[in-house]
């Protein structure tokens with residue numbers, strides 16, 4: 001044996017961003033390699049892709065008839081919010097006060113954070129997500145739990161302790177000095193260790209004082225390899241509140257810009273209520289928006305202007321935003337993203353959606369050299385999917401003409417029940433029980 005493994009399946013990934021609205025089978029950037037072998041080295045990286053059987057010296061996994069994709073990258077998700085999934089009857093600010101903040105206080109206990117993080121990371125894998133940009137809670141131990149849990153699984157994560165020093169309940173607030181100390185400690189311990197990166201994690205402008213935003217901006221300036229994540233312009237009441245709290249800022253986004261928080265490793269969730277100047281600033285700084293369609297629909301926040309974002313030249317990635325979002329599945333979120341565009345008279349192709357959930361996200365996160373595609377040298381993070389999981393989608397697939405129609409119907413109808421296996425760094429970490 002050579003230490004090589006080989007997986008035989010239908011390989012789909014992307015070499016470039018497919019053009020908006022191009023639903024043809026020959027769309028540029030789509031790489032379709034049916035019935036190929038993905039070779040995985042003992043180092044957990046992709047060693048090659050070939051049509052020929054690699055022979056008996058290689059450990060072979062025959063997954064013929066299954067779809068093999070790069071692992072999904074969820075660019076905005078909250079590890080402690082599984083308990084608030086599907087909470088009834090509120091929009092953003094009430095939802096935070098009624099459900100989310102009270103629930104997050106439980107993570108002050110490191111044992112609770114560790115248990116919740118394990119459940120969360122295993123659930124990501126069971127939904128086909130191999131990399132994530134994560135909000136834990138304000139508690140230092142919640143960030144440590146995230147990095148420890150990801151390291152134990154070999155998963156790529158970006159995260160950091162949440163910064164919030166005002167407008168939050170007792171037990172969920174830090175101070176500038178305490179937060180700075182915790183960030184510095186966590187950065188020293190985790191940033192760049194294995195597959196972990198640290199993100200200065202500003203919850204959103206209303207829950208940080210100007211002094212705390214300035215502290216986060218200074219840490220970003222001191223080390224440009226750090227990420228920054230936050231929420232922006234999600235909900236109209238929130239936007240009005242930010243205008244009251246920061247009367248000198250030109251816009252909500254400008255609050256972050258003025259604090260030095262926009263740079264090529266900045267991930268801003270939602271970005272629904274942005275204007276043309278904001279979009280131009282995102283493009284100029286290299287920051288990007290994590291689009292969270294199931295969250296935006298569920299909380300009634302609004303419709304993301306993906307086409308305008310694209311025209312302005314900033315990237316968009318795809319995210320679940322659980323627990324505001326209703327599913328960790330980026331397939332369900334892709335289907336919701338299609339709906340959000342349709343409500344605005346736009347059409348999101350399967351190519352653009354799946355590119356965004358894989359290579360597009362990797363590039364927006366400056367991680368294109370590590371994840372997002374099925375290319376030699378990249379880490380072998382990938383997923384194996386069934387095309388169908390019952391008679392209805394089987395019938396839909398039977399009549400589908402052409403590749404885009406087939407993949408679009410799959411993307412729209414499939415979910416975690418279609419997932420057969422999730423591999424991380426060359427190891428199958430999740431295998432559906434019935435096919436094990």
Ligand code: GUN
Pocket residue numbers: 078092096100203204231234295321324
């Ligand atoms: N804005 C501030 N905090 C949150 C959160 O936890 N979820 C969402 N969707 N928006 C937020």
Ligand code: ZN
Pocket residue numbers: 076077078231269321324
């Ligand atoms: Zn969020």
